[in-house]
Amino acid sequence: DVPHDTAVSGWLPRPIREVPLTGEIRLPDRALRPEGTVVRIGPATIGDGTINVFAGPCAVETREQLFASADAVAQCGVVGLRGGAFKPRTSPYSFQGLRWDGLDLLAEARERTGLPIVTEVVQPDHVERVAATADALQIGARNMQNFSLLTAAGQAGIPVVLKRGFGVTIDETLGAAEYLLNAGNDQVVICERGIRTFETATRFTLDLSAVAVFKQRSHLPVMVDPSHAAGIPSLVEPLTLAAAAVGADALLIDVHIRPEQALCDGKQAMLPTDFAQLMGKLEMLAMGIGRKMG
Amino acid sequence: DVPHDTAVSGWLPRPIREVPLTGEIRLPDRALRPEGTVVRIGPATIGDGTINVFAGPCAVETREQLFASADAVAQCGVVGLRGGAFKPRTSPYSFQGLRWDGLDLLAEARERTGLPIVTEVVQPDHVERVAATADALQIGARNMQNFSLLTAAGQAGIPVVLKRGFGVTIDETLGAAEYLLNAGNDQVVICERGIRTFETATRFTLDLSAVAVFKQRSHLPVMVDPSHAAGIPSLVEPLTLAAAAVGADALLIDVHIRPEQALCDGKQAMLPTDFAQLMGKLEMLAMGIGRKMG
């Protein structure tokens, strides 16, 4: 019911650009599209009521690691593969990703599994090249108020997963989404991945209330990344189930074949066997609440 | 001097008092009772895998208001009635509760509905008298590091619902629980009700990860209060479902027959009709995840 007759947008009517310039949230506003936006990433439809799981390793490290992880999550019924080729890291001495080689490996993994790929883009002049390969761009939490990057990503012609910054409010996140929408792209998924609080038992505090608030205020679908939020694999299962129950349209989950050897955020990755169990439970919960897996 | 021969306690072996004095969390530790503690409030059993809903008005205001609210929630299948007779309020000019008269009304409401009552106690020398009427004591978020009150409540001989302070960590909450347990009472329910963060879209940020962490670290059952956390009635339903999915043993929900006239926190209370819908959805979700309603 939501026509997408140009590549990704075609949605924004011209008059929208003529509205008076204020600081208000406008294009992501639920009122503009009460039925909600459906974002298509490969064959997956995010925002139509289904629960869609994207999984894979935080970073692409080797062909063997990526393919084994991709195969594992594909067998569990995910709708897409996540994997970072460019990794923004707090320290310049940490592993920064395989970069363009990593992107090529992701394309191979897509060939192999049939899964669309979501991968992060970190600077404006990379957008075109990353968009030529990826099925959806990810804007990371640290770059989500990098407005040059948002504007470039909004013009890329493919869907964008916008992660909420860990010090950024719900409304500021919608402000960042506004940059993407205003650049002509309505194929935007907002991703909650935890905020900074005083609590140190978890790496960040996953703000599941924000999922419900995003759904009330905006027509954009919402994804949840419990892996980065918790930083602890054993918390990913309960938080995934809670995210689905609170109304998330999609999940983004770190799965690694050998978490203890991961070059980036390995401590938080699930083993494929645990992930398979989680997918089974998620499907049961989905039935309970009258939703289907994507 | 603290006898352990009653139903509610009898748990703490004497040698526990002889352990060396350190600052560690000890008695709430999951390792001490891996199977978990079951807390009995009236006929309800909290901690045995069932999902138990306590509901009612934030404050007891009038006989008519309390009875109407109590009847409404009783019809929805709750296991207990909540209601505040003593209300700790940020301003001395706000309604402070009906006090002992409110407690008498709660006792009448129990007669009428058969529901056990949970109500807050605010000072040590009230504990005995409140405990003579109530089925469980509630320690409020603002008093949860009032160690004199904790010690008194721990000796009351009835179950205690301990709310996490909104600036208090998970481990400090277990430290407060330690005061209750150390006073001879193992019938303690920890209640997550939101923490203070920079996000202002919700009144507090409900920390559902904390529920999972509490369950991993401690044998005590965990309750969630989505009403006080969100401060917005429309968020109570998704947060209740998420709380159940993340593993909460119990819910504490504000229901008021006329929220707009409530003397305390009325804005956050649900209408009985909305609450009835919520209970239906919760039951469906419970089936999906293989749990039963308490």
Add this chain to the structure above:
Amino acid sequence: DVPHDTAVSGWLPRPIREVPLTGEIRLPDRALRPEGTVVRIGPATIGDGTINVFAGPCAVETREQLFASADAVAQCGVVGLRGGAFKPRTSPYSFQGLRWDGLDLLAEARERTGLPIVTEVVQPDHVERVAATADALQIGARNMQNFSLLTAAGQAGIPVVLKRGFGVTIDETLGAAEYLLNAGNDQVVICERGIRTFETATRFTLDLSAVAVFKQRSHLPVMVDPSHAAGIPSLVEPLTLAAAAVGADALLIDVHIRPEQALCDGKQAMLPTDFAQLMGKLEMLAMGIGRKMG
């Protein structure tokens, strides 16, 4: 126009109690007393523009420890001695203070040094007895929304130092002060001691902006406790100087003769020699900004 005809209170005109009951901050409002309130603790006058330092050990541990610490800070020119006889501790197994014996030792230390003493009170039924000995009561951060305690302390007839809770806003702190003022006591000092934030390099985040805001919004004098905020002795000096520069009327500083042996919060205490240096620098800064040491 504001008569002070009794020892500490006598300030609140009767009509104030007849104002309509709303949740607003009223009695601490700067508008009520634009010239500011002067709080007298022993011979010290807090709120008249002078900079007043209270120092001493976090907890009274032994006669020898208390007297040596008291002598040391007395020689440095402080206006008062701090020391805890009742210690609210996160764990029931931590040292809880010498209690009434500690209070007796504080009285002896006052005899010895001539310094007025400020000490914490932790439960309502202790107020009268603590107030019979102490020169000022301290309400700790964990009890500052324990409204029964506030009401009792407000009726004690001696000044009260009200510490801001670490999860409590500026306006809620003024709400807690309202309880004290409403009980008939205008001799209230608000104490900023750090709030909970995501930053972990310091124990809490000292909110020095709050000092300026308190001074703008309220006529009550403001104290700063850099020791508990920072949790690191080497930060106490720069934070003390900053507190004076931002407009604090008083400082509360942990000094211990042997910090490494302290039974409570020892890590944060300064050595007397470092404290002496700090006092010298503070005096220089005071001259620079046209203020005098109290």
Add this chain to the structure above:
Amino acid sequence: DVPHDTAVSGWLPRPIREVPLTGEIRLPDRALRPEGTVVRIGPATIGDGTINVFAGPCAVETREQLFASADAVAQCGVVGLRGGAFKPRTSPYSFQGLRWDGLDLLAEARERTGLPIVTEVVQPDHVERVAATADALQIGARNMQNFSLLTAAGQAGIPVVLKRGFGVTIDETLGAAEYLLNAGNDQVVICERGIRTFETATRFTLDLSAVAVFKQRSHLPVMVDPSHAAGIPSLVEPLTLAAAAVGADALLIDVHIRPEQALCDGKQAMLPTDFAQLMGKLEMLAMGIGRKMG
């Protein structure tokens, strides 16, 4: 490929690039240069014990506005002019700055006043052109973990003012500085401008403890921006004095000739007359603590 033979760098010994790759903070470490780094912005020397004030409007709006503001702050004895030509804004509909025209106006203002200019750069491919005009680059809080931008700015050959992100820890800020230093530039000033907390009385919570911690952990000089932190002009004076007292090497202050007409963050700007008074007080305080104005 990064030559170190110019005035601004020449610091980093070649072997530094051969140290083993770990995630530790290395180049900003105080131990590497215990005497501290002096950063030269025009004739100003930041980090040699002097107190250096940079002031001007948040955004360059018109020639008349910029020149009047620049003249006003020049007369007050500042060492540099701040002004934004590129403004990263939360909403795409807010004023985004005059961009290259604004940069040209800043160059004219430097001609006119003799003051060096500090201005923000927002994307990597702007760095070279902005650096050709500005005396120092500013990395804004929202871009401070935009590592592509940091790397580009570190290679620009002019000093960089690195603002701490409002959700970023002290150590992560030093991690961002590491990117700049590792790119061959030791002329880096860290700027504290407030963090996100639950307190809403101020726009952010200025973390003055962080200034002291930065000075202890790192050899880099530290600047404080009280204007953006507080968001309230009347708080800028006390916070500036406190920043100097806690050990800041520099201040960054919003001054606008007509704050009520400002196109960006006008509410927080000081009037030139108030700023003149502040400068007088700051000089007095500096004398008190044995420091000189830069």
